[in-house]
Amino acid sequence: MNVQKTISTRAWLEMGMLALIWGASFLTIAIALREIGPMTVVAHRVGWAAVALWIAVVAMKLPIPRAPRVWAAFLVMGLLNNVIPFGLMAWGQTHIESGLTSILNASTAIFGVLMAALFFADEKLTLRKTIGVSLGFAGVATAIGIENLYTFDLRSLPQLAVIGGTISYAIASVWARKMLSDQPPQVAAAGMVTGATLIMLPLAWITEGPITLNLAPETLAAIMYFALGATALAYLLYYRVLAMAGSGNLMLVTLMVAPIAILLGSIILGEVLTPSAYVGFALLAIGMLVIDGRVWRLHRGWAR
Template identity: 55%
Template sequence: MPAALTARTWIDLLSLACIWGGSFLAIRVALDSIGPFQIVAARVSLGALTLWLILLALRLPRPSPRRWWAYLGMGLLNNVIPFGLIAWGQQFVETGLAAIVNASTAVWGVLVAALLLADERLTARRAAGVALGFVGVATAIGPSALTSFDPRSLGQLAIVGATVSYAFAGVWGRTMLRGEPSLAASAGMLTGSSLVAIPLALAVEGAPPASLPASGWAAVAYISVAATGIAYLFYWRILSSAGSGNAMLATLLVAPVAIVLGALVRGEALHGSAYAGFALLALGLAVLEGRLLRRKPLAKDIPPG
């Protein structure tokens, strides 16, 4: 049964939801100035720098050089691939809808874990939660995304692809980074991501412009420092104090924040099907987490976002 939420945990959950919810808006604002691969390169490199400074300042354990291959694989699956797909997709998809689709990460995580891990059997409850989650995503993006190949449909499918990559990252983290201190693993992961993302951005989109508008600088700084660096501090504190079941609540809280910010700042409006899909997805996540049936929550490892 999930642990009770204290006032401090609720503050952490709401803070994390606001930070990650704001990241979708920040990505969309940054896309007005630079390309999606440049965004990813800035996000992971500055995020890595932020975590390294925190580790050094607090004298916490640092990433182990002997696990460079594990960090590199985790960086590809949890950062470079999903961040790139989300940034590319948000060129054509509303901020709120991107966050709703991203909330399906846990659904894919359960399915991929059941396929690849012997101790993550797909029980009837989990199968029901996965089914509800898939129906919710299909409702949110609409059937046309599966039958047409216009930029908007491809953008939505790209974000779905990002959630699948996150799911494989969860399995990688459980098998390759087991026992690694959480912040050290995150710093190593982002460092590995930087080694791939920076050359990729230079090869595909070239160097970023010499000057960016203030909004572009602010968006890049927010995505990198707040949403990719500082957010991990909140996530790991929630995970350690309240458990993975309650940490999953942050995934649900992110989407409403992103929807409101997209409407206020960008004037975006979502169709009713997006909200209906989110309701079904939220129900699926609740079934997966087990709170509705008062069962033990699922274990999760590396966070999305």
């Protein structure tokens, strides 16, 4: 039975910090994409994060795995949780606003529920989860704009690419539970971004040319932020919050990320989202809250 933990004040504060870190990552990626390509952005993100995370692993004196099976699992995890979603979302951001990318990214939890129901006997779809998932899909469709799905204009494919990234995240969560549950979280995170780096460095070099640090100061600052802050530090903070609040509560971070990304994109990049994007996010948020269960239980309590 999955028991919902109570969120302490400290957990709320750290969830807010994590949401702020991730919310700003969409802005910094948009800034970096002005000078470098999406594959190079991802290579920088996972490469520098790998260095920082292994330093943390060594400092924490955690055991480093040696079994080839574990490193193969790291490689697949890096592909599913970093290479595919980071690449698709970075490419998507070359055509759509960072705020809209963050809204679509919030659907990760919706796809995560579906993948868990497909692969794990203890994660079956209940009536509550089915309603939540349905509302979430309605929110995604509204945010994208049904008309864009019919016409496949310049904006529709990048938005679908972002959705593809969230599906990859969901598959990665299944892979992690099946293959990496015996590893310390910090080691799993370091191994994952190392696997992603082994894929991204040659891929970025082949598709976009040699990777260089001869970049504008704002681009270097953006890389430092989304690699060290929004990836390495965020993963370490993520597992702290997970231990304090539980996985169900941690899902609420996704709801906090999108408004921050929208606000920063509007203030700094001058982005303007359509009303349908906000309506879609509202539906998605309601769906995630239904999946979370507290609103559902409160409603049932009132009905008695």
